[in-house]
Amino acid sequence: xxxxxxxxxxxxxxxxxxxxxxxxxxxxxxxxxxxxxxxxxxxxxxxxxxxxxxxxxxxxxxxxxxxxxxxxxxxxxxxxxxxxxxxxxxxxxxxxxxxxxxxxxxxxxxxxxxxxxxxxxxxxxxxxxxxxxxxxxxxx
Amino acid sequence: xxxxxxxxxxxxxxxxxxxxxxxxxxxxxxxxxxxxxxxxxxxxxxxxxxxxxxxxxxxxxxxxxxxxxxxxxxxxxxxxxxxxxxxxxxxxxxxxxxxxxxxxxxxxxxxxxxxxxxxxxxxxxxxxxxxxxxxxxxxxxxxxxxxxxxxxxxxxxxxxxxxxxxxxxxxxxxxxxxxxxxxxxxxxxxxxxxxxxxxxxxxxxxxxxxxxxxxxxxxxxxxxxxxxxxxxxxxxxxxxxxxxxxxxxxxxxxxxxxxxxxxxxxxxxxxxxxxxxxxxxxxxxxxxxxxxxxxxxxxxxxxxxxxxxxxxxxxxxxxxxxxxxxxxxxxxxxxxxxxxxxxxxxxxxxxxxxxxxxxxxxxxxxxxxxxxxxxxxxxxxxxxxxxxxxxxxxxxxxxxxxxxxxxxx
Numbered sequence: 001x002x003x004x005x006x007x008x009x010x011x012x013x014x015x016x017x018x019x020x021x022x023x024x025x026x027x028x029x030x031x032x033x034x035x036x037x038x039x040x041x042x043x044x045x046x047x048x049x050x051x052x053x054x055x056x057x058x059x060x061x062x063x064x065x066x067x068x069x070x071x072x073x074x075x076x077x078x079x080x081x082x083x084x085x086x087x088x089x090x091x092x093x094x095x096x097x098x099x100x101x102x103x104x105x106x107x108x109x110x111x112x113x114x115x116x117x118x119x120x121x122x123x124x125x126x127x128x129x130x131x132x133x134x135x136x137x138x139x140x
Numbered sequence: 141x142x143x144x145x146x147x148x149x150x151x152x153x154x155x156x157x158x159x160x161x162x163x164x165x166x167x168x169x170x171x172x173x174x175x176x177x178x179x180x181x182x183x184x185x186x187x188x189x190x191x192x193x194x195x196x197x198x199x200x201x202x203x204x205x206x207x208x209x210x211x212x213x214x215x216x217x218x219x220x221x222x223x224x225x226x227x228x229x230x231x232x233x234x235x236x237x238x239x240x241x242x243x244x245x246x247x248x249x250x251x252x253x254x255x256x257x258x259x260x261x262x263x264x265x266x267x268x269x270x271x272x273x274x275x276x277x278x279x280x281x282x283x284x285x286x287x288x289x290x291x292x293x294x295x296x297x298x299x300x301x302x303x304x305x306x307x308x309x310x311x312x313x314x315x316x317x318x319x320x321x322x323x324x325x326x327x328x329x330x331x332x333x334x335x336x337x338x339x340x341x342x343x344x345x346x347x348x349x350x351x352x353x354x355x356x357x358x359x360x361x362x363x364x365x366x367x368x369x370x371x372x373x374x375x376x377x378x379x380x381x382x383x384x385x386x387x388x389x390x391x392x393x394x395x396x397x398x399x400x401x402x403x404x405x406x407x408x409x410x411x412x413x414x415x416x417x418x419x420x421x422x423x424x425x426x427x428x429x430x431x432x433x434x435x436x437x438x439x440x441x442x443x444x445x446x447x448x449x450x451x452x453x454x455x456x457x458x459x460x461x462x463x464x465x466x467x468x469x470x471x472x473x474x475x476x477x478x479x480x481x482x483x484x485x486x487x488x489x490x491x492x493x494x495x496x497x498x499x500x501x502x503x504x505x506x507x508x509x510x511x512x513x514x515x516x517x518x519x520x521x522x523x524x525x526x527x528x529x530x531x532x533x534x535x536x537x538x539x540x541x542x543x544x545x546x547x548x549x
Contacts, residue, residue, distance in 0.1 A: 009216070014216070016205075016213070016443055017443060024444060025443070026444075048443075057217060098203065098205070111443070115444065115445070115457055116456075118456040118457050119453055119456040122456070122460055123452050123456040123459055123460065124456075126270075126452070128270060128271060128452070
């Protein structure tokens with residue numbers, strides 16, 4: 001099996017994720033690596049969401065706490081991975097360049113949970129929240 | 141023709157938007173205390189901000205990505221986190237100072253105690269962010285800020301000995317009543333006021349908000365190369381007014397009305413009205429920029445949807461951060477902190493933290509994978525590197541100087 005060889009920390013980690021509509025949906029907080037039968041390491045999934053970055057930077061307790069809080073706040077529904085919503089299997093990444101483009105809708109990702117919560121509980125209650133504040137920019 | 145008008149408006153906005161409460165306080169205080177002996181710092185600062193903003197704008201236009209977005213992926217999450225922390229905190233101080241400045245400007249016009257006006261100022265700032273389109277916002281407040289030209293008019297009206305004025309500026313020395321330490325401290329304050337960082341966050345995020353592309357690079361350069369030096373001249377006018385009218389009378393600048401005093405003395409009621417409108421516009425514009433910057437900093441670091449061009453429903457956390465930061469600033473201002481002191485701290489700390497955002501921009505501006513063929517030329521790199529060294533030196537000496545001079549006493 002051959003695939004693209006990347007310098008993970010330079011070219012993949014901490015890159016901006018964009019969903020299938022081109023909207024920002026988090027950063028590549030961490031990566032899941034799998035070793036195949038020949039001992040070769042492959043990137044099998046992108047990890048992004050509450051607690052993942054903290055975990056990667058060594059703040060494990062904060063990371064786990066954030067993950068559990070998020071779980072309670074927004075239990076996984078039909079995300080790309082039901083058991084772990086922060087896990088985005090790599091086949092869903094359609095392009096890896098300056099950004100990483102994903103073939104999913106952002107609302108199915110763990111990174112969207114707090115956005116939805118804030119929208120429902122705070123911003124949604126302020127009049128004018130649907131008003132496009134831009135000039136000629138198309139609203140999403 | 142429409143293009144020309146756009147460029148013209150851009151330059152005017154850059155001039156009017158250059159001055160904020162930091163420049164008002166720093167230039168007036170420096171002029172009153174050091175006369176024209178710190179004028180050269182403004183020149184150095186203006187060249188610095190031109191280099192910095194041109195790179196930031198070019199990076200945003202070519203790569204489509206603004207500052208904090210790139211800091212994390214280029215320099216790693218740990219550096220980025222430290223950067224975000226420092227930037228957010230200093231930005232918060234600046235925001236508080238600007239909101240207080242808006243309240244003070246209104247209070248000088250209406251004679252209502254400024255503390256009562258702080259909540260109104262904060263809410264007004266939020267409303268404009270919530271509803272007013274980005275470029276309209278920039279243009280309105282940029283243009284109104286041009287009222288500050290009244291400082292230049294005042295200098296001309298005073299009719300000083302121009303030769304003496306230029307000679308004093310061109311031959312700086314430490315006045316006998318001051319120490320080299322206070323001189324250096326004020327130099328750093330002036331430098332920080334000229335090279336305002338939030339301006340750069342705002343500039344590069346604004347470029348993405350307005351969907352700049354390679355075609356807009358020329359316009360960006362004109363704005364920066366004409367607008368900023370003229371803004372610098374405005375700053376020097378503020379300094380000259382203080383030098384000519386406050387220094388001899390031993391009036392030190394501790395409040396905003398003292399900044400406006402020379403204009404009132406020279407041009408009477410009309411001048412005073414103009415300067416107060418100018419101060420209101422400059423501080424309001426800066427409050428908008430710092431409030432938005434607080435959102436940009438956090439949202440871009442964490443990869444959230446962000447931007448004024450999006451309906452708030454489409455960028456909920458971005459707007460929540462702005463609301464919370466404005467509320468925090470409002471509360472901090474209401475606690476009775478001296479807004480001029482907060483301003484001084486914000487510009488000095490801002491100067492010290494400049495390398496944190498300057499270095500990543502310099503790195504990315506030279507990276508062909510983001511910039512294609514639009515990387516820095518050799519001449520620009522030479523100047524930019526000199527400035528990096530200057531910024532690092534400033535960063536190193538700021539805190540010691542703050543301690544030695546007890547924040548400029």
